[in-house]
Every structure is written in C-alpha cells, then in structure tokens.
Amino acid sequence: MIAPSILSADFARLADELAAVEGADWVHVDVMDAHFVPNLTLGLPVVKALLKATDIPIDCHLMIDDPDRWAIGYAEAGAYNVTVHVEAANDPVKLAKDLKAAGAKAGLSIKPGTPIEPYLDLLKHYDTLLVMSVEPGFGGQDFIADVLDKVRVARDRTDKGELNLIVEIDGGINADTIEQAAEAGVDCFVAGSAVYGADDPARAVAALRAQAAR
C-alpha cells in the first residue's frame, strides 16, 4: 500500500491535492504540535475537513505530546488509522483500546532511535506499527536504513502470528529506497516529497506501488 503524505502538498489547496492522489491506499496526515517535534502543522478541524473532501482512508500520524488526551478525537471524527508515538503516550494500552472502541485502527509509532524489543508485548494491542525512517518533524529528509531491522522483527512476529500488524514505514521513501523497505517486509509506504514533488502525483503513487511489488 502507498500512503502519500500531505505534509509535502500545497496547504492552500488541500482538496485538490487529495484529488491528485486518486488511487492511493491511504492518505497520511502529519499532525505536529511544536512540542513533541520542532514543527507545527494542523489539527483536528483540518482533519475533519479532509475527511469530508475524500473517500480515501485517512491515516493520522500524531507527532504530539499527550496523545492520551487528543488521539481519541481523530478516531471519533472518522480517521481510518490513528497513530501515536510510544515516546509520548502515557498509557498506550488504554489508548489502543479507546481508539479501537471509537472505530479506528490503533497505530503505534517508534522514532529511529527507539528500539522495538521493549514494546513487542504492547504491540499485541495495536493494529499498525509506524516505523520512522527519519527523525519526525520534516519531509524531504534522507532515509535511515538501520530501522529496517525493526521492520524485520515486526514482520517476523506478524508472520508467526504472535502479532497482527500492518507494518508502515515513514520518511525518505522514494524510488531509491522503497525496494529495500519492501524486502524487509513493509506493508504500507508513506511518501511525501516523492509523491507531491512529482509532476504527476497519481503516477508517482502507481510507480512506487509497482516498484514495491517487484
């Protein structure tokens, strides 16, 4: 699956930018609070407007402090998947249960420097795992290939039936990096600059998908 990140889209024309990625599996929406990460983007009112503007499932990536307080609103609004950071969550088990009870998939994200092993039990409560392959905060950064070891662990546990995760990767995914990520076992590839930096974003989505399936 390919999830274009609207972080690299034109924020003044978001409805058009959603239409431009027709055929994408999910649309990835980066919520940043200028506390958990050194950048500020958008919040629930904008996500509600996006939900009205597209039928593509919305994948919310909350790079915010205190997701225990804020994440539920995105699930209740109708986001398909709501991802919180393990580094920010206070009670991630309760959060996962609440997100699922509100009708969303529950996602957990780990920064490049955060190991996966301490969280393997916790991940039993989650539907998706978002492995960050750049430091969260900005689009257009270089892919950190070391994180693929964490993808392999999640893939292996999922294939064995110990976990039931959709494995997502986020950051630096493009024509040069997507094949190694696919080989490691990623299910869903987030791509911002590689999609919205292309002349034809829908074609870029199709090309990335074909490349990942090779």
Ligand code: DX5
């Ligand atoms: C970064 C965001 C990413 C970002 C990826 O903190 O979480 O979703 O949009 O952008 P690219 O694909 O350009 O690395």
Ligand code: ZN
């Ligand atoms: Zn993201």
